[in-house]
Amino acid sequence: MLPETIKKFVARLFSGARTGPQRLPVEKHGIDRRQVSRHAIKVCEVLRQHGYEAYVVGGAVRDLIVGLQPKDFDVATNATPEQVKPLFRRARIIGRRFRLVHVVFGPEIIETSTFRAPSSNGSEHTDEHGRILRDNEYGTHEEDAARRDFTLNALYYDPLTEEVIDFHNGVADLKKRVVRMIGDPERRYREDPVRMLRAVRFAAKLSAEIEPATLAPIRRLAPLIENVPASRLFDETLKLLTCGHAMDCLRKLREVGLHQDLMPLLDVVFNVPEGEHFVDLALARTDIRVRAGKPVSPSFLFAALLWKLVYQRWQSLVAQGGHPTQTLLDAADSVLDEQSSKMAIQRRFIADIREIWFMQSRFERVNARAIWRMLEQPRFRAAVDFLQLRAEAHEVDSVMAQWWMDLANAAPEDRIPMVEAYQAAQRGERPASAVKKRRRRRPRRKPGSSGENIPQPSNE
Numbered sequence: 001m002l003p004e005t006i007k008k009f010v011a012r013l014f015s016g017a018r019t020g021p022q023r024l025p026v027e028k029h030g031i032d033r034r035q036v037s038r039h040a041i042k043v044c045e046v047l048r049q050h051g052y053e054a055y056v057v058g059g060a061v062r063d064l065i066v067g068l069q070p071k072d073f074d075v076a077t078n079a080t081p082e083q084v085k086p087l088f089r090r091a092r093i094i095g096r097r098f099r100l101v102h103v104v105f106g107p108e109i110i111e112t113s114t115f116r117a118p119s120s121n122g123s124e125h126t127d128e129h130g131r132i133l134r135d136n137e138y139g140t141h142e143e144d145a146a147r148r149d150f151t152l153n154a155l156y157y158d159p160l161t162e163e164v165i166d167f168h169n170g171v172a173d174l175k176k177r178v179v180r181m182i183g184d185p186e187r188r189y190r191e192d193p194v195r196m197l198r199a200v201r202f203a204a205k206l207s208a209e210i211e212p213a214t215l216a217p218i219r220r221l222a223p224l225i226e227n228v229p230a231s232r233l234f235d236e237t238l239k240l241l242t243c244g245h246a247m248d249c250l251r252k253l254r255e256v257g258l259h260q261d262l263m264p265l266l267d268v269v270f271n272v273p274e275g276e277h278f279v280d281l282a283l284a285r286t287d288i289r290v291r292a293g294k295p296v297s298p299s300f301l302f303a304a305l306l307w308k309l310v311y312q313r314w315q316s317l318v319a320q321g322g323h324p325t326q327t328l329l330d331a332a333d334s335v336l337d338e339q340s341s342k343m344a345i346q347r348r349f350i351a352d353i354r355e356i357w358f359m360q361s362r363f364e365r366v367n368a369r370a371i372w373r374m375l376e377q378p379r380f381r382a383a384v385d386f387l388q389l390r391a392e393a394h395e396v397d398s399v400m401a402q403w404w405m406d407l408a409n410a411a412p413e414d415r416i417p418m419v420e421a422y423q424a425a426q427r428g429e430r431p432a433s434a435v436k437k438r439r440r441r442r443p444r445r446k447p448g449s450s451g452e453n454i455p456q457p458s459n460e
């Protein structure tokens with residue numbers, strides 16, 4: 001008789017293919033059916049009534065098992081998109097290469113995809129590094145599980161029986177907090193280098209370890225990231241930064257040697273004075289927003305990541321006698337030019353990033369008329385949030401930053417007296433209230449900051 005451990009090892013080697021999947025009852029996975037989207041359940045029920053198999057799959061199952069709120073719910077089925085679509089009142093087939101069905105219930109979309117087979121190994125489907133170019137073959141349930149990335153992402157929840165179907169021991173890995181690649185890690189990274197970034201993201205998000213064999217090839221294969229289309233890389237970078245554990249992700253990316261091709265200036269950012277601290281503050285705020293279910297603006301994120309570089313260049317240009325506004329623009333452009341050729345910042349965000357930075361020079365030196373113009377800028381709110389971040393990093397005066405935040409939050413009619421008070425201060429006739437307030441909350445002066453309650457009038 002084989003010892004139990006060897007039996008288990010052999011079972012894992014064959015990835016359940018010989019033994020069939022485990023069907024785990026509620027006691028083994030703990031998913032509370034009430035936490036599952038009723039629309040996802042509905043899709044599974046309808047498909048089942050028509051004789052098809054259908055399961056909730058992927059990230060939602062993973063997140064429910066560890067008690068996180070899923071972002072969205074996906075369904076996998078053996079019905080083809082053409083078979084799925086007519087079963088629902090509001091459903092559309094999307095995607096040209098990878099066709100799937102969006103079943104729409106008000107604001108919720110249940111992405112319903114047909115079981116896929118793993119990519120065939122033939123070179124006609126891959127580029128010279130092994131990256132998959134085509135993967136659109138339908139397959140069996142078992143094949144669908146095998147083409148997924150990590151064991152903890154290959155779980156299928158059956159809302160009718162409340163069982164989790166597990167071909168690759170994913171529930172056990174998930175409970176042990178282990179990110180383990182299905183199949184041969186090197187081959188799977190070559191097929192899709194983005195999987196390396198996904199490994200880091202899930203490890204950070206789930207406080208998990210990347211299993212040694214899954215981790216081992218990453219450093220060596222990291223340069224393959226260069227072959228990934230820029231738009232996909234941008235999407236994945238954004239997912240890393242908005243997974244609720246952004247700083248952990250960045251640290252892990254550096255740890256495993258993945259940041260160089262993804263964010264080449266990350267090292268530089270971390271090496272400029274206060275660079276790491278600033279990114280830390282920015283990402284901590286982002287994480288809080290994400291965990292509270294609030295939206296995060298990509299422009300704001302990238303503006304924050306690159307700011308210390310811009311700031312350093314800006315300050316040195318000003319020290320050389322440059323005009324504060326013009327030199328800020330010059331510094332911004334030089335950083336953006338360098339970065340957007342390497343890091344995949346999408347063009348549509350560049351204008352916003354520049355706007356957020358550009359307004360920073362105006363907060364400290366602006367006349368009343370310009371305040372009204374600034375209030376009309378679409379990125380005003382983001383720029384004010386950014387100013388708060390700089391205040392938190394002790395780069396600008398926090399009372400000044402708060403004045404702008406109050407202005408941004410004020411109802412339109414309340415803004416008038418605020419700006420009037422500002423104008424009065426500009427003329428030197430400080431209203432009593434402003435003077436009193438100023439005495440009470442005298443800010444700590446920082447070298448280089450104006451140290452005033454109210455932004456200083458500029459001579460522009």
Ligand code: ATP
Nearest residue numbers: 057058059060071147148149153154192194195239
């Ligand atoms: P989240 O949506 O929380 O970021 P997720 O796991 O749901 O995480 P998605 O990108 O929505 O990630 O993908 C859904 C599922 O599709 C994954 O759980 C995984 O099973 C599979 N999958 C996604 N991307 C890949 C990939 N690059 N290689 C293999 N399988 C993948």
Ligand code: MG
Nearest residue numbers: 058059060072
């Ligand atoms: Mg998902």
